[in-house]
Amino acid sequence: MTSAKGADAKGKRSDRGFLSSNGLTLFFGGIFLLALVGQALTGLALYNNDAATSGLEQVSLLRYLTSSEFAVDVTENWQSEYLQFLLYILATVWLVQRGSPESKELDKAGLESDEDQMVGKHTRPDSPAWAKAGGLRLSVYAWSLALVMSTIFLLSWLAQSIAGVSAFNAEQLAELQEPMSWGSYVTSADFWNRTLQNWQSEFLAVASMVVLSIYLRQRGSPESKPVGASHNSTGLEG
Amino acid sequence: MTRRLAWCATALVLGVNLSGCSSLGPDDEAAGEAAVAFHEAQRRGDGGSACDLLIETTRTDLEQSTDQPCETAILAESLPSAEQVVDVAAYGRNARVILDGDVVFLSVAEGRWQVSAAGCVFQANAPYDCSLSGS
Numbered sequence: 001m002t003s004a005k006g007a008d009a010k011g012k013r014s015d016r017g018f019l020s021s022n023g024l025t026l027f028f029g030g031i032f033l034l035a036l037v038g039q040a041l042t043g044l045a046l047y048n049n050d051a052a053t054s055g056l057e058q059v060s061l062l063r064y065l066t067s068s069e070f071a072v073d074v075t076e077n078w079q080s081e082y083l084q085f086l087l088y089i090l091a092t093v094w095l096v097q098r099g100s101p102e103s104k105e106l107d108k109a110g111l112e113s114d115e116d117q118m119v120g121k122h123t124r125p126d127s128p129a130w131a132k133a134g135g136l137r138l139s140v141y142a143w144s145l146a147l148v149m150s151t152i153f154l155l156s157w158l159a160q161s162i163a164g165v166s167a168f169n170a171e172q173l174a175e176l177q178e179p180m181s182w183g184s185y186v187t188s189a190d191f192w193n194r195t196l197q198n199w200q201s202e203f204l205a206v207a208s209m210v211v212l213s214i215y216l217r218q219r220g221s222p223e224s225k226p227v228g229a230s231h232n233s234t235g236l237e238g
Numbered sequence: 239m240t241r242r243l244a245w246c247a248t249a250l251v252l253g254v255n256l257s258g259c260s261s262l263g264p265d266d267e268a269a270g271e272a273a274v275a276f277h278e279a280q281r282r283g284d285g286g287s288a289c290d291l292l293i294e295t296t297r298t299d300l301e302q303s304t305d306q307p308c309e310t311a312i313l314a315e316s317l318p319s320a321e322q323v324v325d326v327a328a329y330g331r332n333a334r335v336i337l338d339g340d341v342v343f344l345s346v347a348e349g350r351w352q353v354s355a356a357g358c359v360f361q362a363n364a365p366y367d368c369s370l371s372g373s
Contacts, residue, residue: 054345056346169329170332173343176358177364178334
């Protein structure tokens, strides 16, 4: 959803220090870890409150971190986030939105020419090795972002299903009910409710971003058009 | 087992090479042993040992419903005879043990498996019907 600009887009090394050159990654990596720790601590408190109510023993943080309850709560959110970005990466190849900085220009829908993509005879000295290689390596590299995102999505979703059936069955047994097989669980209301409640919020956020960025601006953000840009200009990032 | 898989699958996603995944799951075998020990104690008339294997809420409910101490009340329970484990399903802190003559539910409390319900009969689309259970 963003494009490199300025000196870095021209392949030049910046003189900025490590921290300021990698601020975006460090910031989001940092708040991810803080949020994960917060989720673990609050989840442990809830888990032990439930245990006290049921007359069961309290568990340690390590024990909770290895529980299916924590695993399903983490992975059900991960899979939906990776799906969101995977779909966004792929949908924006072929679909456009007039006026949105999140979209390509209207006449560029599709995989684009080798010249536009700087491959084949249009590679540059600083192009990645696999982009210069051609053949299978180029084909893989040309789809590598979607391949990796889809792999993480599928693994997260698989982990959600495995942790989910375990957490679901723990509740079933606590209520003196029959546990469920993995095969039955992945077609169950519990699995799809957990999945779809995450998907719908991700899809809403993306659709909102695409539409709101047509008319609204954030000065200085590459996710927005320049403040003075026309509502009709498409693919223009600030 | 499934809980163990859950952790290992999550670890895979995290990209963390974890050793010892096999030690983190609930102990299926210990759940089966506790269920058998409970039935053995009840069968030989050892009310104290049988009650020691009951979880607190079930013990309290038994005493309140019979107005007798657990050690006496548990021996008056007409539980089906069972001696051998047929199948164990353990998830998180809960387990269901199918014995050769009974179905027993257990939970982890006080650091070990304790019986939460026994004398249970399967019912389709409903919880097991248990002659001994807590609220």
